[in-house]
Amino acid sequence: MSTDDLVAIQQLLARYAVTITQGDIDGLLQVFTPDGTYSAFGDTYPLDEFPALVAAAPKGLFLTGTAAVEVSGDTATGTQPLCFVDHETHHMRIGYYTDTYTRTEAGWRLKTRAMTFIRRSGAHDSGIPHAYKPTEA
Template sequence: MDPRAVSDIIEIQQLLATYVYAIDAKDFDTLDRVFTPDATFDYSVTGGEIGDYATIKPWLAKALAPFPVTQHLIGLPLIRVDGDRATSRTMLFNPMQLAQPGGDHLFFVGATYVDDLVRTPDGWRITRRAEADPWVKDPPQNFTPEKAG
């Protein structure tokens, strides 16, 4: 593997890590350094939204507000670089704690992030993200995910 490809893969791995740490810290402005302004999203398989970055960024803040604790644990991504474009598939294991009257509820979500990336003057950015292959263990009863808008 040539040195530029290795450098690209490491930079993309760091970008993916930046995303999960920002999400768990609820530092949504950091996402501006992860996604292109015209990025598109499809979180529908896990009960989330489909939309562009301007819609999804505030939705993430709203959707994650009921969860005082989340931990988005990602596996080693499968990254394919082709010049200034790349794709990645990254497995996710996500313990989540939902604040509820009478006691918090801990449950687990798994999925795969499927991303398209582009090299920008500021480094690699995700331009399209979808979730695939979801599963949930011990989902909370009577909980409706937040919708955009």
């Protein structure tokens, strides 16, 4: 595992947190592979649904910690802690992302990102099923 790969993945994850916090959807989409997915709320969403998913979500600060990453050639896996703070209420959601990464011609990108919430009870889950439903075309 090279230090260059770890730094590149850490910067990729920093871009995710900064772009989603700033509402920069175009920048956010650039951290994923074109076939990338995001999983939460009992479903997996392809990248083309991600802008609507983000638009429907509360806005605020995505504060992420350093990810634990394992690199194997041109792929990697990782887990990154998250504390989301709602900008209106300052209520927090805590949890972690479980990721896969792929090295592309443009550098490292997220291939999959799955959210796990940590509840006050101590339970870990992917959220309320069907909290977000894409609009039917």
